Amino acid sequence: MMVAGKRGGRSAHTVLSVWQIRPAPLILLSGKEGAIADLAQQTVRRGMRSQHPELEIHDIDAKLAAAGELMTLASPSLFGEARLIRIANLNAPSAAFMADLEAVIPLLDEATTLLLRHSGGNGGKAALALIRSQANAIEVVCDVLKDSERSRFVTDFLASRSQRIEPEALRSLITAYAEDLAELIAIAEQLSRDASGTISLRQVDQLTAGRVETNSMKIADAAxxxxxxxxxxxxxxxxxxxxEPIAICSLLTNKLRLMAKVYGLGDSDAELAKRLKQHPYSVKLARRDARNWREGDLAKMLDYAAETEWQLKGGARNKEFVIERFVLAVAKRGRI
Structure with a gap:
């Protein structure tokens, strides 16, 4: 979603998502998630190169840049060559770099883009304020994604390439690459290149070479x-x-909680998903599974889940036995 202007009442720049990024004299990539920043850089470079095959690319470290270095690279050219100047370490800029940046910004022409990376923290506040005060600046906030946001990120990623993914394939992909967003992006990009039409679960399983064949999500679904x-x-x-047993326990507990939330409700899957801020397919599965449970048994299993979690975090010596007992109890729908 685009958010124009006003941070703290003083900004004039435009905030865009990584999917909305477009050419601009100043593009700021702010935030700790390097995978999103890398994706944004690739998108900018690819877009500029498609319009300017002879694109010049230069790299500068804001912390180490010598006086006049940025000015030399960014000053208007007689021949109007397209230039992309990638600037790292904006969270620790030198005084010489800041002086150059202030002098260069008013001189930037349409063929030159400064792509500036600020990886978070309290440093570089003056640089951030300067860029955000410019009407011709764009910012992409590269926040670390929560688990619940990764599904939307992948669907948006594929939608930007005019592709879709089946719900089961999406869940399997997210579960398999839950720890590494960069790896998740790389796999999604590979799927996008190799697949035609809607990406299926079979295509995901083939590409990930069995990585998703056994995982916590499938254990929870079966139980x-x-x-x-x-x-x-x-x-x-x-x-x-x-x-890890604790990870399996956590996922299965979350599944039980969602089943409890949807138990006996008559709303549509889409309505419940929106209200509960869950993926519609997850709600559909939870409602399907909950129909075979008695309400009292479901409540009892939630208490048992809390006890199992305590045991796995230090209360039991044989953690494999504890998680096995919990999984089997769930599979018996609490009738133990």
């Missing part, structure tokens, strides 16, 4: 649907391949 044999098989394989 919640009452398939104890499959849940136990997946659990044992998951534990053997390094999955």
């Amino acid at each position: 919640a649907s009452g398939n104890g044999a499959l849940a136990l098989t997946l659990l044992r394989h998951g534990l053997h391949t390094g999955q």
Whole structure:
């Protein structure tokens, strides 16, 4: 979503998402999530190069730049060559760089773009204020994504390439690459290149070479649907391949909580998903599984989940036995 102007009542720049980024004399990438900043840089470079095949690209470190270095690279050219000047370490700029930046900004022409990276923290406040005060500046906020935001990020990423992904394929992809956004982006980009039409679960499984074959999400799905044999098989394989019992417990507990929230409600999946801020497919699965539970058993299992979590965090010696007992209890729908 575009947010124009006004931070603290003094900014004149425009804030865009990484999907809305467009050419501008000043582009600020602010925030700690390097994967989003890298994606934005690639998008800017690709867009400028498509319009200017002879694009000149220069790199400057704001912390180490010598006096006059930025001025030399960014001053208007007689021949109007397109230039992309990538500037790192804006959170620790030298005095010489700041002097150059203040002098260069009024001189920038349409063929020159300063792409400035500020990776967060309290440094570089003067540089940020200077850029945000410019009407011809764009900012992309590169925030670290919450788990709940990654699904939307991937769907937006694919939509920017005019592609879609099946809900099951999306869930599998997010679960497999939950820890590394850069890796998730790389896989999504590979899927986008290789797949035609809507990306399927089969295509995800093929590309990830079995990484999503056994994971916490599939263990939770099998247990919640009452398939104890499959849940136990997946659990044992998951534990053997390094999955943590506490992570499995947390995911299964969240699934139980969502089942409790949707239990007995008559609204549509879409309405509930919006109200609960969940993916519609997750709500659909939770409602399907909850129909086979008794309300009292579901409440009892939520208490059991809290006890299991305590045991896994230090109250039990054999954590594999604890998580196995919990998974089987869920698969029996609390009737233990």
